[in-house]
Amino acid sequence: MGNAVTILPFDDTFDVEPEESILKAVLRQGRYVKYGCKHGGCSTCRAHVVDGDYRLGESTSFALSDADRDAGVVLLCSTFADSGDLVVDVSKTMDDLTEEQYLAGHHVQEFTATVDRVDLLTHDIRWLGLRLNDESAMSFVAGQYVEVAVPDAPDQWRSFSMANPSMESGRVDLIVKLLPEGRFSTALDQRLKVGDQLQLRGPLGQFGVQLSHRPMVMIAGGSGMAPILAMLRDLAATGNRREVTFLYGARTARDLFLVEVLQDLARQNEWLTFIPALSEPNGDPAWNGETGLITEVLARHLPSTTGWEAYLCGPPLMIDAAVEVLTTSGCKDRHIHFDRFVPSG
Numbered sequence: 001m002g003n004a005v006t007i008l009p010f011d012d013t014f015d016v017e018p019e020e021s022i023l024k025a026v027l028r029q030g031r032y033v034k035y036g037c038k039h040g041g042c043s044t045c046r047a048h049v050v051d052g053d054y055r056l057g058e059s060t061s062f063a064l065s066d067a068d069r070d071a072g073v074v075l076l077c078s079t080f081a082d083s084g085d086l087v088v089d090v091s092k093t094m095d096d097l098t099e100e101q102y103l104a105g106h107h108v109q110e111f112t113a114t115v116d117r118v119d120l121l122t123h124d125i126r127w128l129g130l131r132l133n134d135e136s137a138m139s140f141v142a143g144q145y146v147e148v149a150v151p152d153a154p155d156q157w158r159s160f161s162m163a164n165p166s167m168e169s170g171r172v173d174l175i176v177k178l179l180p181e182g183r184f185s186t187a188l189d190q191r192l193k194v195g196d197q198l199q200l201r202g203p204l205g206q207f208g209v210q211l212s213h214r215p216m217v218m219i220a221g222g223s224g225m226a227p228i229l230a231m232l233r234d235l236a237a238t239g240n241r242r243e244v245t246f247l248y249g250a251r252t253a254r255d256l257f258l259v260e261v262l263q264d265l266a267r268q269n270e271w272l273t274f275i276p277a278l279s280e281p282n283g284d285p286a287w288n289g290e291t292g293l294i295t296e297v298l299a300r301h302l303p304s305t306t307g308w309e310a311y312l313c314g315p316p317l318m319i320d321a322a323v324e325v326l327t328t329s330g331c332k333d334r335h336i337h338f339d340r341f342v343p344s345g
C-alpha cells in the first residue's frame with residue numbers, strides 16, 4: 001500500500017507508491033514543482049521535509065551537503081516515503097513557484113524523429129543529429145535536454161542535452177559519450193544509422209543562461225560541451241554583449257573536438273574567449289595550448305570570480321571540484337548553475 005505525501009505551502013495531499021520518488025508522484029498527479037535532471041544532478045528540486053520518515057536514493061550523495069541533510073533538505077527526485085505519511089515544504093527552496101504554476105502541472109511532449117547525422121567527434125564521442133518528423137517543432141531553451149528511448153527497449157529512456165541553438169526547433173542535435181556497457185550509446189555506436197526512427201520526450205531541465213549583466217564563465221568536460229555550445233550559439237544569435245569565458249577540459253589531444261568551430265565563434269564574437277586545456281598533454285609537440293586540470297586553468301585565468309556567474313556541465317567530479325574553486329575565489333553559490341551528467345538509465 002502507498003503512503004500519502006502533502007506538499008506545502010499548497011496543502012495538497014495525494015498517494016505516493018513505495019518505489020516512487022516524490023517528484024514522480026507530483027508529476028503523475030498532474031502537479032508541477034521545479035526540477036531539472038531528475039537524477040540528483042542539478043539540485044533544482046530541493047525541498048524541506050517537515051514531517052514523516054523518508055529514504056534518500058543513491059544519487060542524492062552527489063548533490064546534498066551534510067549541512068543540507070541536517071536541515072532536513074532533500075531532493076524530491078530521489079526521496080521516497082518510508083513508512084507513514086510525509087509532509088514536504090517547497091516554500092523556501094522554490095519561493096517563486098506560484099500556486100497557479102503548481103496546479104497547472106508540467107506537460108512534456110513526445111516526438112518521433114529521424115536520424116539524419118551520425119558523426120565521429122572523437123574515439124568515444126558521437127554527434128547524433130535528429131530531425132523531428134511531420135514538421136513538428138519543440139520549443140526549448142538552450143541548456144535543456146531531451147529523453148531518448150533506447151532502440152528496441154522503448155520503456156528505457158536516457159537524457160541528452162541539446163547542442164543545437166533553440167531557434168532550430170525542428171531538430172535536436174546531441175553529443176553522446178559512448179559508455180562501455182551503455183545501452184543507448186552502444187546502440188548508437190554499433191547499429192543506429194541515418195534514416196532510423198527514435199522516440200524523444202522533452203524539453204526538460206532548468207539549465208540555461210539567466211538574465212543578468214554579470215560576466216559568465218562556462219566550464220565543460222567531455223560531452224558536457226553540448227548544452228554550452230547551444231547556449232553560446234544562442235547568445236551569438238541574440239546579439240549578446242556580456243563577457244563569456246569558456247574553459248573546455250579534455251585529457252589528451254585525441255579527446256578534443258569542435259575546437260575550430262569554437263575558435264571561429266570566438267573570432268566572430270569579441271565577447272567570447274575560448275580556452276581548451278589538456279590535463280594529460282603527454283609532451284605532445286603539436287599542443288601549445290593550456291595544460292592542467294580545468295580547475296587549475298580556471299584558477300590561473302580567473303583568480304577572482306567575485307561578481308561572475310558560472311555554468312558548468314559534465315562529469316560530477318569535475319563539477320564538484322569547479323564549484324569549490326569558484327566559491328573560494330568569490331563566486332556566489334546562487335550564481336553557479338550546473339548539470340551533472342549522472343547516469344540516467
Ligand SMILES: Cc1cc2nc3c(=O)[nH]c(=O)nc-3n(C[C@H](O)[C@H](O)[C@H](O)COP(=O)(O)OP(=O)(O)OC[C@H]3O[C@@H](n4cnc5c(N)ncnc54)[C@H](O)[C@@H]3O)c2cc1C
Nearest residue numbers: 037159160161175176177182183184185223341343344345
Ligand atoms: C540532465 C542530463 C543531461 C545529460 N546530457 C548528456 C549529454 O548531452 N551527453 C552525454 O553523453 N550524456 C549526457 N548525460 C548522461 C547520460 O544520460 C547517461 O550517461 C546515460 O546513462 C547514458 O546512457 P547509456 O544507455 O549509453 O548508458 P547506460 O545504459 O545508462 O549505462 C550507463 C552505465 O555506465 C556507467 N558509467 C557512467 N559513466 C561511465 C564512465 N565514464 N565509464 C564507464 N562507465 C560509466 C554507469 O555507472 C552506468 O551503469 C546527461 C545526464 C543528465 C542527467
Ligand code: FES
Nearest residue numbers: 036037038043077
Ligand atoms: S531534478 Fe532533482 S536534482 Fe535535478
